Amino acid sequence: MSEYAIEAQQLSRRFGKFTAVDAISFQVRPGEVFGFLGANGAGKTTAIRMLIGLLAPTSGSARVAGYDILTQAEQVRRRIGYMSQRFSLYEDLTVRENITLYGGIYGVSDQDIVRRTEEILGRIGLSEPASRELVRDIPLGWKQQLAFCVALLHRPGVVFLDEPTGGVDPITRRRFWELIYETAAAGTSVLVTTHYLDEAEYCNRISIMVNGAIAAMGAPAEVRTRFGAETLDQVFLRLTRPGTAA
Amino acid sequence: MKSFLGFVRKEALHLLRDRQTLAILLLLPVIQVLIFGFAVRTDVREIAIVIVDPTPDLATLELRDRVAASDRFRVVRVAPSTSQLDAQFRASMVRQALVLPRDVARRIGRGDSLPVQLLTDGSDPNTGGIMQGYATAIVQRWYADLAPSRASLQIQALSRMRYNPTLESSHLFVPGLIAFVLTIVSAMMTAISITREKETGTMEMLLVSPIRPAAIVAGKVTPYVALGFLSVLLVLIVARVVFEVPLRGSLALLLAESGLYIVTALALGILISTQAPTQRTAMIFALAGLMMPTLLLSGFIFPLDSLPVWLRTISYVVPARWFLIVVRGIMIKGAGLATLWQETLVLVGMTTFLLLAGSRKLAIRLG
């Protein structure tokens, strides 16, 4: 049993000749907010999908929430939450029905489901009548927040967020990060991918992936200093410009 | 016009890249025609029959030999009594039973009348009648040979089966199969394709573009027309080469009518797609809604003459019904446009109506 929430060792994934994830290694501690940065196609989503058990690694290993992702997949699944890049709750069910469903799947007791439903509705500010609307009909900002809360419904130790603030207005983005901090403060580790580099500043530690490999890792300030840049934007450009070694 | 052609090209490329769907659309009809052409037969053979012969003698043996020798029957057993018949019939182990009385030869010799019972499983009235006819013929002929009796007056029906003298099953089925499969596949294709565009939201994008809705629909449909046509050609080749289904009429006319019918079926699919908000609805509509009616109301399996009047009227609305007459006419009967112009006109009318209705509905939905 390791003390880390996430621990990846030389994790790799190849699709035929193409290497999507190239031997990445990193650790995330409990309660940490870890930012997974990189351009589109850098391998962030592939890496996440391996960590949450949707994709098998070609080589390397990882432990999530204290369990091996390959040999103890089911235990891992019980202890993690996931919010995918593409909205994946049921649009033809109501807000409440979605919450109840996932509560049931994760083995949350009936009373707890009731209690946590009210908690969630309060937290994201959804009114009683709105909670009975079909998810299809509520605004995008609320949909994303709902997906986030459902990912946390069963109080997992680790939660994976793939581009949670994509397409969302700045105020909702702010709300999101407040929620993320609250979650981390309660002891949950959060691994969040994003390509908004300003959001990277909100993380405890970040890693920047370039062409499948981790090109830089550490606290945001550290990384900036190391690359002699003022903003992470500049670091990023330096790393991804052709001809620059990582 | 240029944007329309560009749109057609986009759809065509889309289609070509989807190898699986392409394979399905081309191969499905061919495979189905192959399977059903070989497997589905309407003639009755291998009738499981029991002969109950309480006192076997030369006369009964003669009858038993004749039945066994016939390739229509398969004598399951010869029983001494009728005791097990009931159970055997129920279990469908036996379809017919020939029950002979005792002392047959003696009765015939004495000139007594001979009571023979022929029991037939009549659950299926059609095959029941056919089986009964076969068995009756054998028994009557046997009796006539054994006991030349008063020859009764006979009016003999000399029948000629025009256009299909051997009543070849495949010749009867294959044209119908062509019509049926074309209908379902074409309608399904367009219905799904258009609703999929609606569901993924790309339809809205198209509608904002300068192309008119009618052109969009036409553009979507055109590659499928080509594909459907190709599929018809393949099926016709199989029909001719494998099953030797005749083509007594004009190939050109057949192809032209097939082309027309493909458009009819596609237009039907378009109309379905305007009514269906999701792919699932379109699919259920096209498959569940069209399959049985087309199968049963087009004259494919059950003759049109057996439809009660009110249902016959409804069948006029089924496009496959008209196309089937055309296909059979051209292939089996060698009919030409002179004979088939009414059916062709109906198809043209239906197509026009469906296309107009379809594009109007589409325009309303978006306008």
Added chain:
Amino acid sequence: MRIIFFLVRKEFLQIFRDHTTVVQIFMIPIVQLLVLSNAATFDLKQTRVLVVDEDRTTVSAGLVQRLEAGRQFRVVRAEPTTTGVEHALLDREVTATIHIPRDFESDLVLHGRAPVQLVLNAEEGAAVGIVQSNAGAILDSYAAELERSLPRLTRRQSVVGTATLDLRTQRWFNPTRNYKHYMVPALMVALTTIIGLLLTAQNITREYELGTLEQLNVTPMTKVQFIAAKLIPFWLLSLVIFSIGLTIGKLVFGIPMRGNLLLVYLALMVYLVVVLGLGLWISTITRTQQQAMFVAFFVILIFLLMGGLFTPVDSMPDWAQAVAQANPVKHFVFIMRAVLVRGAGLETVAAPIVGLALAGMAVLALAVNRYHKSTA
């Protein structure tokens, strides 16, 4: 299991919220059963014929009258000669032409037999045999009538013996020759199968396309729970649909129910597992709803046309009959007809039911196996 309960509830919520689909699921089979039961018959309502009477005697006229008297034939046209008659067949104006040759009456009187030429349009195939036998029956009964009523026709006989063949024919199980008794059970099977298979075939594919499947795969839900939860709602629905169909069959069409209905339901429950499981399996091997649909169509058509619904299985070539053994529709239709129409009991249907049960388990195993929560 609690998870299955939650998943099943979600399915039901989704199904019943989609009003269009609910209407389709129930209306399509019911309406089609009501309407199409009248179509699935070989009972020709009327055959249009053209008569050419070259004899023009009272006897030949009597024959024509006899033809028209029964309601099976309708003489659309009468021509004096056979010229130009071919066209009526080509044009589908008539289904058959009946040609009474010139010496009809004299042949009957002098020789005791006379031919009548029947030319039938064989393009439709099945109808032809029936027309032929209908016509033959009328000719036979007319001949018998002539024999009785016109003694001069029997003058030329030499009587050898008075022995006659007393052939009594009996049709068991459907003496009234009601096609509906035979076809309605089959139609019920067909309609329930089509809807059931379609719904399951696109179900999992749809979740895959929408992206909701992925969210489920991340949860501790197992493959077995998933498949079970997909099966149960549609299994229940299909049971309901079928029961409605059975009720309609009994009330509207008066289909017989000679055997034990429990057997039918036992078979139905097992049968549905096979069919729905097959649909789910199709759903796991296709990537788009479009593909799922085409595969489902292919499977359904084979099942229906080779299942003995409309054409007898016994008539198929041996290889096809062997293949038909793998066709669940064939077995269930057999069971339906055996129990309802023939009143068969457990001894007859036990074997096919067991076969279906095995097939059901195999199919479900396939579906569970094929469905992967993670990609290799």
